[in-house]
Amino acid sequence: MIQYRQLIVTIVISFFITLILGPIVIPILHRLKVGQSIRDEGPKSHMTKSGTPTMGGLIMIAAILITAITSGLVNKDLFVVLFATLSFGLIGFIDDFIKVVLKRNLGLKAYQKLLGQIVIAVIIAFYQSSISVSGTKILIPFMNQYWDLGYFYVPYIAFVVVATANSVNLTDGLDGLAAGVTLIVSSFFSLVAMNWGYSSIAVFCGALTGACLGFLRFNAHPAKVFMGDTGSMALGGAVATIAILMNLTLLIPIVGGIYFAEALSVIIQVVSFKLTGKRVFRMSPLHHHYELKGWKETKVVAVFWSITLILCIVGLFGLSQ
Template identity: 80%
Template sequence: MNDFKLLIIAIVLSFFLTLVLGIIIIPFLKRLKVGQSIRAEGPQSHYSKSGTPTMGGIVMIAAILITTLTSGRLNKDLYIVLFSTIGFGLIGFIDDFIKVVLKRNLGLKAYQKLIGQITIAAIIAVYQSKVSIYGTRVLIPFLNNYIDLGFLYVPFIAFVVVATTNSVNLTDGLDGLASGVTLIVSSFFSLIALNMGFFSIATFSAALTGACLGFLRFNAYPAKVFMGDTGSMALGGAIASIAILMNLTLFIPIVGGIYFAEALSVIIQVISFKTTGKRVFKMSPLHHHFELSGWKETKIVVVFWSVTLILCIIGLYSLK
């Protein structure tokens, strides 16, 4: 059986596991009354979503874990991407648990999240600098050349991991947005990993693709469950580690352009308001700006998915 067929099997298995686990776990989340709280300063159209079960990311993490551990492709790289996915997912889970179960609206303090994120990110960065045949070099898009970051490699990679994870977290604000965008991005990395010979990472990426696709059954508009920080942090950790282990760190802003735009909109909004007292966007992250501009939620999601698909095609071209 060739490697491409194994990827299809991983996608299909993860997809069906997500469906089955979702049918089992989502009613359980409802009984626990772990409903999403809607921010008072958020769009008024979101108030109707209050009480929708959250922490659904558990479903995706479980499906990915089962699929990859039974794939027969176990190696150190696979353990690192699983470590990143589960590690960041655990931080998100603790944050969700404090907010929705213990009813403490603020969840983990910012510095507590950051300590956990930096710790995981540093481990990934050090591992890659020691294990990769490219050492501290990263591939430059379009040029097909590597740049050696030297002693800056570990802090740079750690920054990328933390930034990517939080950017994915910010993207998770509309039904099906983060799961759909990540489905497309993970499909890109799955094909690239297969082509570059990173078979364990290709299998993991395929499992991630299947899990996101299956989760859309419950998370597409109108969402029956939200992934919560449990899911969005796990997805961010997964995407960041996949790219880094293939030395494709600089491709994240390209194929993950939507993540980047969402995070940048928040940064611009905060800086502008604090320095001039004026807001650049009607609301940040970016998807809320379009909502308040009159776009329907489903239109925003489809447009952002489409943009991601185009960016991934550009990403493929940049590797030639």
């Protein structure tokens, strides 16, 4: 069983690998001219970010992969969560490549991304239902009881994975926002995994935490690089799979409440505009709404980080009942 010391060492190793890779990868991205294009309808303060290199998620993915594989705690669960991270990262990478290298603004078509995400999710669902001692059961927070989904388990897991990955993708709209929120969420899951005896998952969470922390060195305001869909999709796939392997999917809307709020704001905005012609928010996702209300970007990020920390504490209470 992994100890606190080993978890901290894992975080530190991933952190320093990210710090080392940043100055190597970012200049390469500059030379390749893979700069982020900014939407004209977005907050005007974001126009200065145009041209900032994207696809920086490659830095985090590399740090996570190196740290996890060399941890000495390699097993099937670790391979599954790495598979999810790399697969979703690949979908994001292809999308980024089409947009910033081939200069096709829309990237992958929606059905192409959705199909790929569902296939990956179904593979994860079948693995967990056949390997886990809990089978098709999921833990209900605050009740300390398991709910057996039976035949509904696979479609449920597919929904969780796709929803989480795309929610994290929507959260990645401000400097340091998605990386910081995921840093806190992965720290939460690392503590749970360690205390519950999921050693390989705890190591992966530690690697993820360290990578997010190191990436903030380059992604915090003012960002020198963006993670792009390469990073945000990889983070979303990782968070979802971590929760699935520990049967804690119902905790994602709690500890990942910011992800949930960002996605919900987009859904509400689209439905409201189509039905009534009116917008509920000044702009969606939610972080842009607060920017247009006059909040500085750094304030929005700090508040959303703080909310995530509080929600993770709530999540810990939900598991202690």
